[in-house]
Amino acid sequence: MFVELNELLHASPERPEQGTFTLLRDTRTDGSFLVHHFLSFYLKAGCKVCFVALIQSFSHYNVVAQKLGVSLPAAKERGQLVFLEGLKSCFEVLFKEEPPTGQPNPLQFIREGGSNLKALYEFVRTSLTPSESDSWKCPVLLVDDVSVLLSLGMRPVDVLDFIHYCRATVCSQLKGNVVVLVHSREDSDDTENELVVNALCHQSNLILWAEGLATGYCKDIHGQLKIIPRGPAVLSTERDLPRTYQYKIQDRNVTFFARGMSAAVL
Template sequence: MFLELNELLNASPERPEQGKLTLLCDTKTDGSFLVHHFLSFYLKAGCKVCFVALLQSFSHYNIIAQKLGVSLTAAKERGQLVFLEGLKSCFDVLFGEEQHVRQTSPLRFVSEDGSNLKTMYEFVRTSLMASGSDSWKCPVLLMDDLSVLLSLGVRPVDVLDFIHYCRVAVCSQLKGNIVVLVHSNDDSEDEANELVVNSLCHQSNLILWAEGLATGFCKDVHGQLKIIQKGSSELKAERTLLRIYQYKIQDKNVTFFARGMSAAVL
């Protein structure tokens, strides 16, 4: 996890919040560093994590997690991490020979009409249900990334229904958290993707939006991050707070600074 980002969010693995939906977005840049942050953050916090990884392989996430001081292999072995490798699951569903695997796979919808995400929802719910031997803190659903579902032919309304049911199960019933990444492009004609992004923006408690620089590539400033924190609906006096920082990604860390205040610029 990135300590500077924790400070900006006033977050600590010793006291993780509960019942929150966090939306990660990126536009004209790669926001995957945010996924790696939250994955390592919640594992270090002692939370039970269900990671639906639709974009990369387990080894990819594990290599980066090790740089951040977390072993995904060890987390899986001790039952703290449930990892769904989307690439492998899609291959098994489409080309696997075992009928049982195709019928029970959480990604069974890829061989159907793409409208029924019930098996994936059941996978998430059962993965995060506490057993008698569990001593983990609040459960967490982490998804990278939701845009892949649209690419696989899932309708926006079904994606949003899936997130709604996950919020009820994880945030409301289990008092846990959900973190999802969605790609966005203001210039895109992909109306389905933008519908999902806009809908999730309204539902989220926290939005982290990574954007590329309007001036183009810079080796010392890799992008800017919008942090949008919404006030509690119970406390109407609390307003939505918007902060914008620029950042530079390093091998094992990300540094943040106010716009135009990079040491390289000054």
């Protein structure tokens, strides 16, 4: 996890919030560093995590997690992490191989012509419903990224229904958290994706919006991050106000600073 980001969000792994839906949004840049942050944050916090990884392989996430001080294989072995590797599941569906568990493939909608995401939801619900022997803190669903479901043929209404049921189960019923990454392009003709993005923005409790610089590439400033709380209509404190920071991604860390305050600029 990135300590500076925790400070900006007033978050601590010792006291993780519960019942929140956090939307990670990126435009003209790669916001995956936010996914790696929340994955390592919740594992260090002692939460039960269901990670629906639709973009990269398990080994990719594990390499990054090790740099952040977390071992994904160890988390899986002790039952803290349930990892759905989308690339492998797609292969099993397309070549009609049965999952090792013998249970229905969570991505079986690919073979069924994009009917619904019920199997994926049941996978999430089953993975995060606590057993009597569980000693983990609040359950967490992490999805990277939901835009892939549209690319695989799902309708926007099906994707939004899936997120709605996950929020109802994880956030409301189990008092846990949902964190979802979605890609967006403000000048895009992909109306379905933008419909999903806008709907998720309205449903979220917190939006972390990573944007590329309008001026283009810069080796010392990789982008800017908007922190947008979504709370009551009346904003009570300064921390409830939207804030914007610029950032630089390093090998094991991300540095944040106020706009125009980078050492490279000064």
